[in-house]
Amino acid sequence: MLLFAISYLAGGLTLLSPCILPVLPFVFARAEASFWRGILPMLAGMAATFALVATLAAAGGGWVVTVNEIGRAAAVVVLVVLGLSLLSPVVATIVAAPFVALGIRLLPNHETGEVNVGGSLLLGVATGLLWAPCAGPVLGLVLTGAALNGANGRTTLLLVAYAAGATTSLAVAVLAGGRVLAVMKRSLGIGERIRQALGIAVLAGVVAIAFGFDTGALARLSYASTAGIEQSLLERFGASPAPVRQEGLALNDATVPAYQSRLPVEGALPALDGATAWLNSAPLTTQSLRGKVVLVDFWTYSCINCIRTLPYLRAWAETYREQGLVVIGVHSPEFAFEKKIDNVKGAIDRFGITYPVAVDNEFRIWRAFRNNYWPALYFVDAEGRIRHHQFGEGGYERSEEVIRELLAETAGHRPAQADEVAPHASGVEAPPDLAALRSGETYLGYAQATGFRSPQGLGMDQPRNYTIGDLAPNTWGLSGTWTIASDHAEAKAPDAALAYRFEARDLHLVLGPSADGRPVRFRVTLDGSPPGADHGADTNADGYGVIADTRLYQLVRQSGSVRVRRFEIRFLAPGAHAYAFTFG
Template sequence: MIAASFLAVCFLAGALTIASPCILPVVPFVFAGHGQPFLRGTLPLLAGLVAAFASVVALAATGAAWAAEAHEVGRALGLVVLAFAAATLLSSRLAAFAARPFTNLGGRLSEQVGTGAGASVVTGLAAGLLWSPCAGPVLALILAGGAASASPLATGVAAGAYAAGAAASLAVIVLAGRRLATGLRAAASMTHRLRQVAGVAALGGVVAIASGFDATVLAQLPAPAAGRIESALVGRLPATAKVVLAPASKPSFRSSLPVLGDLPSLAGATGWLNGPPLAAEALRGKVVLVQFWTYSCINCIRTLPFVRTWAETFAAKGLAVVGVHTPEFAFEHNESNVRRALARFGLTYPVAIDNGFKVWRAFGNESWPGFALADAQGRIRYRTAGEGQEARTEQAIRDLLAEAGAARDPASTPAAPPAPGEQAAADWDHLRSDETYLGYAQASRFASREIVAADRPQVYSYADLPANRWGLSGAWTIAADRAIGAGVDGRVAYRFNARDLHLVLGAGRAANSIRFQVTVDGHAPGPDHGSDIDAEGFGAVSETRLYQLVRQADGPRVRTVEIRFLDPGVEAYAFTFG
């Protein structure tokens, strides 16, 4: 049996759905029939919507893979039907053609369903197929209740109550709008124009749903007030109904983090490291931290100690960390390079290879690094970009773990993991130099005497460099994304103002490593040497990655660093600072 209070919450939450952006694509189809009688137009459409929604949710409660496939087929069919329905609003000839079958059957069926009722039911069924994923937290509650009772019928009844609430609110709005339309009915041209406007809006909704644009936009919007009220209603359920979400042994803590959308698919990954492929559905029940990074990015590198610590510390409490490696440079597409980076940084959690940027786009990510945190129900609850937000991110992890049932420890201080070499946090208070690319596509602050000769060898030279300027000396080929040493004794220099200086370097086609020597203000760096060179300034490029060349022991000040390459063929990509 289903508690009456549970059905009441489902109905009321459905009524509130009208205030959610998620239902907007359905609204034009409801308003499009304002010219028909309510019993033959709007009511059959709403009934079809309720029936489709309840059926889809009941089917989903069975948990079968074929059910999910059937829903995808139904969704595609729904898009086709709604697109055709929208087109009939724009063209009176097409509308007459579509109505012809109903007209032919009218003599037999008009007394029972009316001329437009059948078409309205079909449109409602199609709208319900598209709207079913939009129920928010109550849908999760309904599905959990169905799983607990092992009754798809009970689940369908609860889903029907939710859909009926939404249909009721739509009906009220349509009836209110019908009074306004009645005043305009004398103007036939105005009625025709309203139908065309509804058709354009409906086609726009179909295109948005088919392309996934609606989901992308909704994921960026803050949780609407209706969603917050809906969540509060779920929280007020009596314990007998609430058990489907959280056993009584779990704490009642509820995070204030908003719902930002569903956890997107990871299916766009071109490969996986540190484990088999993961699907977003397989992560349900865990709090999931998705980390977008690329291995030569200094901002990403400086967050790795925290991500590594979170993965180790909170795994037993229900946290799953998933790295998504999305490359910036061409060499970062090489899976072997990424494998070496994982070993170098001690990362053991699963990492998706996202060479096609498909996962990046699915999440709407825009930066390296970028983070998305999902709760145990598969909903994105927190996002952040760049470094420097580690304490906030850790608190969000703790909150969602507590919400999922883990023991809450509010007195815990944020992690302060060891951060060797280039992984150490930047000295932001004294950092005065910016990331600088050496390839001509993004190069800036170039101070050699010669003009850049793109993609062909040229001899360059420099004298005294102004602050935050760089130059090349010797034979170099400047390509779009890098500068390539074309001979022995090629040099690159930068006058910088920061504690740390790094340079992304590769050995190119060289059979062995490429030796180099670093000087600071014309001398061996001594105690100011970085983690990839010795006190005399010697180092070697053995793989394509970021190399730390300078870490000033006495704090940052303006210095000139010069790197002299003792072997030809080096590839230099970008300076970064810390």
């Protein structure tokens, strides 16, 4: 129930965000209408359409995106009719001629100002198809849960709550705006000018949406303006990372340890029986782990943040094994290729992982922990209780303190003073240069793509010839023939290239070979020249490398001062798959 309330509040915050600007003219076009006949049906249609499309898009795949794009195009046409018709009665008559039935239902009568309920609902549906709400932490949490658990009634209700919050704030704004417009018309006698101004505003909103401003620059501004408020809501009222129910412990005086850590109890260790397979170990159970301190790490092998955590996990597993620590990796895949057992085995060998790994392809263990992060570390005491968690990379000093506290609690004495582990981390496992990091993770599949700047636009599931064009910082483009799928882009011809303008010490790219497994050679350049001393672990000084398997490749590590650079990778044969950029 709490998450529904938070979703409603987060939806209400969208009124404070720039991304709502293209929608406002359509809403204010009904400001003078009756609330019950003009405003409420429009807002209801908007909320219902958004909730339906967002639910399907979270779990439906590329066909939903295609259908929604068609719906957006149709909605743009409908709203152009509205905008032109608001400019003058003469224009309304001309424009409405081919759409008589639609015009009569959609447009207010110029003489009486009366509106039709069906027209208001249709306007709301059109607006809902165009509405791209600010994707802050709350909406991201809802959509991530839908993607992992599938579309269900709870997902739809959460999206309805989010949309209801937004429409509530819009209703308040339009009611207030309607009163302001009425006063202006009475006192200034400029009713027709107000109508024309609204028409111009509607057309400006249509242009903004048609050119993608609602999902581009305005969405990024919106995230910056409201994400902090939403995140504070989640942190203050969000659900616990694991079940909070705590079973009573039947301990007598003889078994109570002399030392008791002050770490809180966050929940009980969930069952581990949802794994698809176990690697490096026979299947482990909560019963078999009783008496051991357990560290559970949720990871996936192409995740750069997970990779940079591995040196510490290996060191802790080795250092504290004899004292009773068991480290368990739970591999929960982000991309489809990470579900292949052989790929996971190859990653385990490549990273030198010797502790047990549960392959969680169905996200059953993930859901049992109510987890939402890669990486996520859960620290479990000898009684099977979760006592601490760490989300994201970092926090290594505190994590090791927790391990030693729980081991000492099991042994019955205070933790002894000891030096912290200092693992050697090189190549892709080395920690990031956070002071110089100005670029963020960027997906290349159309389902989550951001920052795409090729003039031809983002195609979906069909070959298209691209040119890169001018790139601003943190944008990317393609040249040559590519097919963009939901989670990756595939080079369809030799000499296809991918460019990114970035600012970070390290540039990584998740890449895979051709569909039939043939390796693909490539060459990297920085600002049009071979990288030289700035080459990554998977390229040489001349920029050459080979995609032999699907994984994260380190292509650039700048050896000197970090500045904005133009990266380009050119594939010398067709078939390469590119998934996501990450930086360090």
